[in-house]
Amino acid sequence: MRTPVFAANWKLNHGPTDARAFLQRFISQTPRQSDRTLLFFPPALSVAAVVDAARDRPDLLVGVQNVHAESHGAFTGENSVAMARDAGARAVLVGHSERRHVFGESDEATGKKVRLAVDAHLVPMLCVGETLEEREADATEAVVLRQLTAGLSSLTDTEVASITLAYEPVWAIGTGRTATPQDASSIHAVLRAALRERIGDKAAHVPICYGGSVNRGNAESLLLSPDVDGLLVGGASLDADGWSAITRSAIGR
Numbered sequence: 699m700r701t702p703v704f705a706a707n708w709k710l711n712h713g714p715t716d717a718r719a720f721l722q723r724f725i726s727q728t729p730r731q732s733d734r735t736l737l738f739f740p741p742a743l744s745v746a747a748v749v750d751a752a753r754d755r756p757d758l759l760v761g762v763q764n765v766h767a768e769s770h771g772a773f774t775g776e777n778s779v780a781m782a783r784d785a786g787a788r789a790v791l792v793g794h795s796e797r798r799h800v801f802g803e804s805d806e807a808t809g810k811k812v813r814l815a816v817d818a819h820l821v822p823m824l825c826v827g828e829t830l831e832e833r834e835a836d837a838t839e840a841v842v843l844r845q846l847t848a849g850l851s852s853l854t855d856t857e858v859a860s861i862t863l864a865y866e867p868v869w870a871i872g873t874g875r876t877a878t879p880q881d882a883s884s885i886h887a888v889l890r891a892a893l894r895e896r897i898g899d900k901a902a903h904v905p906i907c908y909g910g911s912v913n914r915g916n917a918e919s920l921l922l923s924p925d926v927d928g929l930l931v932g933g934a935s936l937d938a939d940g941w942s943a944i945t946r947s948a949i950g951r
C-alpha cells in the first residue's frame with residue numbers, strides 16, 4: 699500500500715559540479731527499482747543540475763530542502779514553492795530539525811509551508827522530532843504530535859493522505875546515535891494513530907520515514923521494522939557508492 703521512500707538530504711553539501719558527478723556515478727551503480735521511491739534533496743543551487751543529470755531516469759525524483767513561507771515578495775535570499783517546482787523539484791522538506799532549531803522555524807511556519815507546497819504540487823515531507831531534553835522529560839509524544847498537528851493544520855483530509863512524514867529525533871541527527879528500530883517503530887505507530895484519528899483509513903497511504911544517523915549497517919533493520927516506510931539520510935547519502943548500496947537495501951514487503 700505504501701511505496702518505501704529513500705531520501706537523501708545533502709544539507710549544505712554538493713554544489714552543481716559535485717552533484718552532476720554524484721548522479722553519474724550513482725546512476726551507473728543503481729538499476730531502476732520500481733518497488734521504491736528515490737528522492738534527492740540537494741541544496742537549491744544544485745536542483746537544476748540533479749534534475750538534468752537524472753533526465754533519463756524518471757525514477758529519481760528531486761526535492762528542495764526548504765522553501766519560504768510566503769509565495770513571493772521582498773524576501774532576499776529565499777526560494778518559493780513555485781520556483782522550486784519550476785526548477786524541477788517534486789517534493790520539499792518542511793520543518794527539518796535544523797530549520798526548527800538552527801533557524802528558529804516555528805510550528806506555524808511549517809503549516810504555511812505545507813499549505814503552499816501542496817498548492818504548488820510539491821509533496822511536502824513534514825519532519826518531526828524531539829530534542830534530547832524533551833525525550834528525557836518524557837515529552838516525545840507530545841512534541842511530535844504538536845508538530846504534526848501544526849504542520850497539517852491547513853490541509854483537507856485528502857491532502858493529508860498525499861503527504862510524506864519523517865520522524866527524525868534531534869538527538870540522533872549527525873550524532874552517530876541512532877534510534878533503535880523499536881524506538882523508531884513506537885513513535886511511527888504514534889504518528890500513524892494520530893493520522894488515523896484525523897483521516898481514518900486513508901492514514902495507511904502516508905509513508906513515515908525515519909531519519910537520524912542511518913547508515914549501511916542499520917538501514918535494513920530500520921526498514922524491516924513495523925511502520926518504518928523509508929529513510930531520510932544525511933551524512934550517509936553524501937557518497938554515491940554508499941548511498942546506492944543503502945537504496946538497494948532489502949525492504950521485505
Ligand code: 13P
Nearest residue numbers: 707871872910911932933
Ligand atoms: P544524518 O543522517 O547525518 O544523521 O542526518 C539525518 C538528517 O537530518 C536527514 O534529514
